[in-house]
Amino acid sequence: MHYDHILIRYGELALKGKNKNQFITQLQRNIQQALKHYPDIRVKRSQGRMFIELNGQGPEPIMKQCKKVFGIYSLSLALKVENEESSIKEGALFALTGSPNAKTFKVSVRRVNKGFPIRSQEMNRILGAHLLKNTSIYTVNVHEPDVEIKVEIREKATYIMSTVVRGAGGLPVGTGGKSLLLLSGGIDSPVAGYLMMKRGVQLEMVHFHSPPFTSERAKQKVLDLTKTLTEFGGSINVHLIPFTTLQQEIFKSMPERYAMTIMRRVMLTISEKICHEKNILSLTTGESLGQVASQTLASMNAINEVTNLPVLRPLVALDKEEIITHSKRIGTYDISIRPYEDCCTIFVPKSPATNPKREIIHELEKKVDFTPFMNEAIAKKETIKIVHNVQSDHFDELL
Amino acid sequence: MIYLDNSATTIPDESVVQSFKQVSEKYFANPSSIHELGADVERLQTKAREQAATLLQIDPSEIIFTSGGTEGNNLAIKGVALKYQGRGNHIITTEIEHASVYETCKSLEELGFTVTYLPVNSDGVVDVQMVRSAITNKTILISIMHVNNETGSIQPIEEIGEIAKKHPKLFFHVDAVQALGKVPLQLHHSGIDLCTFSGHKIHGLKGTGMLYIKKGTVLYPLFHGGNQEQGLRSGTENVAGNVSFVRALRLMMERKQKGYGHLQKIHQNLFNHLGKIDGVYINSSEHGAPHIMNVSVPGLKPEVVIHALFEKGIVISTQSACSSKQSDKSRVLDASGRSSVVSSSGLRISLSYDTSEKEIEIFIRTFTETIKHLKDILE
Numbered sequence: 001m002h003y004d005h006i007l008i009r010y011g012e013l014a015l016k017g018k019n020k021n022q023f024i025t026q027l028q029r030n031i032q033q034a035l036k037h038y039p040d041i042r043v044k045r046s047q048g049r050m051f052i053e054l055n056g057q058g059p060e061p062i063m064k065q066c067k068k069v070f071g072i073y074s075l076s077l078a079l080k081v082e083n084e085e086s087s088i089k090e091g092a093l094f095a096l097t098g099s100p101n102a103k104t105f106k107v108s109v110r111r112v113n114k115g116f117p118i119r120s121q122e123m124n125r126i127l128g129a130h131l132l133k134n135t136s137i138y139t140v141n142v143h144e145p146d147v148e149i150k151v152e153i154r155e156k157a158t159y160i161m162s163t164v165v166r167g168a169g170g171l172p173v174g175t176g177g178k179s180l181l182l183l184s185g186g187i188d189s190p191v192a193g194y195l196m197m198k199r200g201v202q203l204e205m206v207h208f209h210s211p212p213f214t215s216e217r218a219k220q221k222v223l224d225l226t227k228t229l230t231e232f233g234g235s236i237n238v239h240l241i242p243f244t245t246l247q248q249e250i251f252k253s254m255p256e257r258y259a260m261t262i263m264r265r266v267m268l269t270i271s272e273k274i275c276h277e278k279n280i281l282s283l284t285t286g287e288s289l290g291q292v293a294s295q296t297l298a299s300m301n302a303i304n305e306v307t308n309l310p311v312l313r314p315l316v317a318l319d320k321e322e323i324i325t326h327s328k329r330i331g332t333y334d335i336s337i338r339p340y341e342d343c344c345t346i347f348v349p350k351s352p353a354t355n356p357k358r359e360i361i362h363e364l365e366k367k368v369d370f371t372p373f374m375n376e377a378i379a380k381k382e383t384i385k386i387v388h389n390v391q392s393d394h395f396d397e398l399l
Numbered sequence: 400m401i402y403l404d405n406s407a408t409t410i411p412d413e414s415v416v417q418s419f420k421q422v423s424e425k426y427f428a429n430p431s432s433i434h435e436l437g438a439d440v441e442r443l444q445t446k447a448r449e450q451a452a453t454l455l456q457i458d459p460s461e462i463i464f465t466s467g468g469t470e471g472n473n474l475a476i477k478g479v480a481l482k483y484q485g486r487g488n489h490i491i492t493t494e495i496e497h498a499s500v501y502e503t504c505k506s507l508e509e510l511g512f513t514v515t516y517l518p519v520n521s522d523g524v525v526d527v528q529m530v531r532s533a534i535t536n537k538t539i540l541i542s543i544m545h546v547n548n549e550t551g552s553i554q555p556i557e558e559i560g561e562i563a564k565k566h567p568k569l570f571f572h573v574d575a576v577q578a579l580g581k582v583p584l585q586l587h588h589s590g591i592d593l594c595t596f597s598g599h600k601i602h603g604l605k606g607t608g609m610l611y612i613k614k615g616t617v618l619y620p621l622f623h624g625g626n627q628e629q630g631l632r633s634g635t636e637n638v639a640g641n642v643s644f645v646r647a648l649r650l651m652m653e654r655k656q657k658g659y660g661h662l663q664k665i666h667q668n669l670f671n672h673l674g675k676i677d678g679v680y681i682n683s684s685e686h687g688a689p690h691i692m693n694v695s696v697p698g699l700k701p702e703v704v705i706h707a708l709f710e711k712g713i714v715i716s717t718q719s720a721c722s723s724k725q726s727d728k729s730r731v732l733d734a735s736g737r738s739s740v741v742s743s744s745g746l747r748i749s750l751s752y753d754t755s756e757k758e759i760e761i762f763i764r765t766f767t768e769t770i771k772h773l774k775d776i777l778e
Contacts, residue, residue: 060585061456216438334460395443398418399450399646 001094003059003077006066007152007159008050008167011073019175024050027071027172033234034065037389046154047112051078063165068232070198071175072167076150078159083116088123088151088158089130095149095162096131096138104141105131109151116153127151168198173233176200179282179312180275182267183207183222183238185342188286188315190225190332191323195314196284197232204280205236206271208243209342218340223386228331230388239274240382243267246373247347253368256349261356262364263347264294264303270374272307274381281309288315288323293352302356401758404716405600406548406577406691406749412602415647419604422639430636431625444638447645454645454652457586457611463628464641467608468576469499470621471595472542474610474632475572476503478618479540479593480512486568487537493517493525493554494734495547500574501730504542513537522684523552523735531562538569545578549731549747550683551691553582560590570616576600576608580651581662581690592616596648598640602751603647607640658752662689665750665759672763676770680741682732690750695732695741699773704746707769713762715748 010027028050031043035052041062042053052062059077066075079095081087096105109123118126127149128140150161181193183205193203207222219240226236246266251259271283287295294303304311315323327333402410422443428436430444445459452459465471480490492504494516504514515533519525525543534541541563545556556573563571572593575584579596586594593616598607612618612631624633666689673694674681682693696704701717708715717729732742748762 060587215433216435217441220438220442393446395446398422398443398642399447399649 001079001091003079004054005078005080005159006052006054006059006062007076007078007161008052008066009073009075010050010071011169023071023172023175026174027069030069030071030172030174030233031066033388034069034231035062038062051159066167067165068168069172070168070170070200070233071172073169074167075165076161076163078161080157080159083113083153083156083158085118085126088153088160089127091158091160092127092131092149092151093134095160096147097135099147099162102146103137104139104144104146105149106140106142106145106147107131107149107151109153111153113153113155123151123153168232170198171200173197173200174202176202177282178202178204178278178280179284180204180206180271180278180280181284182271182286183225184286185218185221185225185336185340186286187327187333187336188288188291188323190229190286190336191326191330192284192286192312192314193229194232194326194330194332196312197229201284202234203229203236203284204274204278205238206241206274207238208241208267208270210244210247211242213244214341217338218342221335221338221340223384224335225332226386228335230386232330233388235385235387237278238384238386240384241270241377242380242382243377246370246377249368249370249373251347254364257351257353258356258361258364259347260294260349260352261299261302262361264299265306265361265365266370266374268303268311269306270378272309273374273378275309282312283307283309284312284314286315286323287313288318288320291320293354296354298355298357299353302358302361305358401713401762403748403750403754403758403762404714405751405754406747407716408599408605409602409751410753411599411604412647412650415603415643415650418646419639419643422642426638430638431627440638444636444641447642451609451645451648454648455586455611458614460629461586461612461614463610463612463631464636464644465595465608465610465632466606466637466640467599468497468574468595468597471576471597471608471610472497472499472572472574473503474618474621475593475595475612476500476540476542477507477621478631479570479572480507480510481619482617483539483570484512487535487539488512489535489537489539490514491517491530491533491538491541491543493519493543495519495523495525495549495552495731496542496544497548497574497576500542500544519552519734521736522686523547523550523682523731524684525554525559527555527558527562530559534562534566534569536568538566540570540572542572542574544574544576545584546575546582546688546691547731548577548691549729549745550693550735551577551687551689552684552735553578553686553688556584556591557589563590563592577688577691580648580655581659582688586611586613593618598644598647601647601651603644604640606637607644607647609641609644654752659689661756662750662752662754665754665756666690666692668756668759669748669763673766676767678774679770682735682737682741682745692748692750693732694746694748695737695744696746696770697738697740697744698777699744699770701744701746703773704769707773708765711765711769713765715746717746 040055040057044051079091081091107124107127109120111120152159179201181203183189250263254262426440428440430441448459517525570592574595576597580601592613594611596609599605620631622633669692680695728743729745
């Protein structure tokens with residue numbers, strides 16, 4: 001006997017009225033996408049639950065992948081048995097004796113299939129007695145059991161589970177619209193992206209690079225960060241904007257104190273144009289209040305002025321330590337700390353304005369029109385689509 | 400030629416050799432170089448590492464590419480011993496380890512470490528209870544192989560891993576050189592901290608391999624220098640070797656899916672037939688690894704049998720290739736309680752997924768005739 005199914009519960013989704021079906025379909029699609037390298041498994045829907053049929057595939061890697069899929073509230077390894085009292089007894093015994101370090105247990109029967117002749121309470125009693133009779137080291141504890149043997153008697157079969165593992169929570173990626181993330185390569189922006197994905201948002205990335213001041217490795221870093229984020233949902237487009245000319249132009253023509261603020265305004269303006277082009281209705285940044293000069297409220301006020309789209313800042317109230325903890329957990333930290341220059345670290349003014357004024361900026365921007373440079377940068381944009389688990393390139397034939 | 404010495408080394412896969420050649424020619428740059436050529440080679444190696452991690456269900460950062468089994472075993476054992484000598488000086492291993500573990504432990508005794516060499520039963524398997532009792536508060540390392548290279552005996556790695564989990568102060572190293580691609584082993588959540596693999600036992604090239612180092616495990620390096628491989632193995636990376644190793648690993652894992660049943664079948668076939676030959680003594684257990692079969696023909700010098708079979712186009716070997724130059728008795732068979740005459744006449748037949756049923760039929764027939772013929776001459 002072995003666990004042949006994984007049962008998936010999707011708490012929050014069940015509450016959403018009309019959209020429920022769309023949400024569940026998206027969740028199913030995302031799970032299938034995450035598991036597409038396991039051709040034998042099947043993902044099935046059934047009355048408020050989802051089941052993965054393992055069909056001989058070992059459960060470990062499947063559980064690991066599923067724990068990253070947003071919209072899953074919890075998961076359990078499940079054993080499918082016939083709707084027969086004897087089979088259910090046998091399965092419950094398997095589930096109990098296979099639980100490591102358990103001393104106490106409780107049985108919880110849910111009878112979804114009302115045609116099954118024995119009622120839940122009665123079945124609880126029968127199974128509890130069977131388990132006690134056939135083992136010697138376990139006792140019943142209904143309040144705080146080490147292991148809860150869950151038995152769900154459904155229409156066609158009964159599922160028996162002993163462990164409940166927490167899922168990633170949140171909402172299925174793709175159910176929350178789209179947002180364009182300004183991805184620098186640092187620690188913060190990938191975490192911001194992750195948190196938006198958790199709320200069901202499908203991301204696209206924009207990255208500004210300044211060759212030869214920034215290297216191919218810095219660009220690779222951004223692609224690797226994106227690849228890590230695709231583990232949490234589907235595919236992500238990365239728009240790479242060549243920024244060298246613009247950056248030089250800004251730092252040449254603008255006073256040093258304001259150059260950085262104006263550069264950010266230019267970045268946001270370009271990002272907004274990409275949003276219009278791609279039908280994206282919001283921007284996301286990794287800004288955290290007060291972290292650096294460009295992230296004071298005055299700075300945000302000055303920079304934000306150029307766009308009318310909502311600029312989402314999921315990290316705005318987090319401490320650096322909290323952000324680092326997130327980034328280590330989601331696997332972006334080690335990539336983020338690779339020591340390559342990005343476009344924001346090469347032209348660093350000695351004392352940037354921490355309290356930039358909109359009026360001063362308006363005066364400064366009257367002197368130079370950056371629009372042609374921006375249009376040129378957008379025209380030269382390179383878009384790379386990163387798909388979860390698909391990394392085909394010219395190295396494949398060697399491996 | 401019927402090649403049945405796959406535990407000494409395997410025939411390299413043609414596409415693995417091609418991969419090595421192509422990478423050597425095209426991706427020759429130093430992956431640590433800043434320029435684009437270096438960046439491209441670094442990307443290639445990163446991708447290789449990721450692929451290996453996926454195949455073994457581990458994290459890419461847990462892989463250190465090495466030159467093979469001997470280096471992996473040395474790095475794991477000396478690395479723990481030197482790093483944690485302040486914590487304790489006791490090491491537990493077995494009497495049947497490969498020389499690269501056994502002799503490494505012997506060398507550490509010279510430096511003041513105490514080593515317990517656990518015995519094995521007649522099937523060549525260590526007693527889990529003995530491992531448990533051997534642990535003291537000075538123990539910093541348990542090093543036990545997964546599959547023995549001479550007899551194919553499988554050690555209870557999962558159970559020993561469970562014991563190791565209960566002793567967070569010590570590390571558990573597994574030499575899985577002979578097991579890779581043949582006997583399944585899960586690394587994560589197994590209690591294993593270090594695990595050695597080699598390329599040329601899986602149709603890869605000599606001088607390639609890797610050591611699994613569980614996240615959070617710190618070692619004292621054998622090579623100091625430019626801090627490649629997370630500072631654990633300095634020296635310009637053998638990118639072509641590493642890429643070719645990962646390719647061999649992928650091919651092996653793919654073949655395992657289909658070939659395992661086949662291997663078990665021909666192993667059983669060997670077991671049934673060789674056992675019936677007069678004067679032939681089987682040293683391997685029926686429950687051992689499916690690719691190694693060890694037999695003794697007491698009274699016949701193993702060299703004589705090997706040469707006689709080679710004349711008929713069949714390649715087999717004595718004990719392990721690494722120690723077969725000393726024409727002594729086998730330490731492994733000796734430890735498994737075999738008499739002196741049995742342990743000095745061991746022959747090893749080792750298979751690969753390429754070995755066909757037909758080849759095994761021919762081998763059994765030829766072997767039977769050869770033994771009879773040689774015995775007749777001697778009598």
